[in-house]
Amino acid sequence: MTPRRIVLRAVAIGALLAFGAAADPAATPESAEHARAAQVVIDNFAFAPNVLTVPAGTVLTWLNEDDAPHTVIGTDAGSPIKSQPLDTGEAYSIALTKPGTYRYFCSLHPHMTGTVIVE
Numbered sequence: 001m002t003p004r005r006i007v008l009r010a011v012a013i014g015a016l017l018a019f020g021a022a023a024d025p026a027a028t029p030e031s032a033e034h035a036r037a038a039q040v041v042i043d044n045f046a047f048a049p050n051v052l053t054v055p056a057g058t059v060l061t062w063l064n065e066d067d068a069p070h071t072v073i074g075t076d077a078g079s080p081i082k083s084q085p086l087d088t089g090e091a092y093s094i095a096l097t098k099p100g101t102y103r104y105f106c107s108l109h110p111h112m113t114g115t116v117i118v119e
Helices: 003-023 029-033
Strands: 037-043 046-048 051-054 059-064 091-095 100-106 109-118
Touching: 037 051, 046 109
Parallel strands: 037 059, 051 109
Antiparallel strands: 037 046, 059 091, 100 109
């Protein structure tokens, strides 16, 4: 892993913790430390992991480590998953609070697909 990627991951983890605290007005620094977080890495024109199972309320982050821009777009009607194009090093985060199966793809490269299962 390059030093740049290490820094990008550290920034993404910090953003996850901050997002978790901001999403809950009653959050304290102690509860922010225990916020659930999960990450999907975009690299080599693929989402990894391709299928991810998380508890409801987990903050999910997609981090683009690829050399090309990508999006994360839910395929189901009314899906809350919808990112802007992410350049290299950029991330998109969302907390999914409703249990279900969320399928998504990259609208710039439709062969790229993934699934999040929220329990």
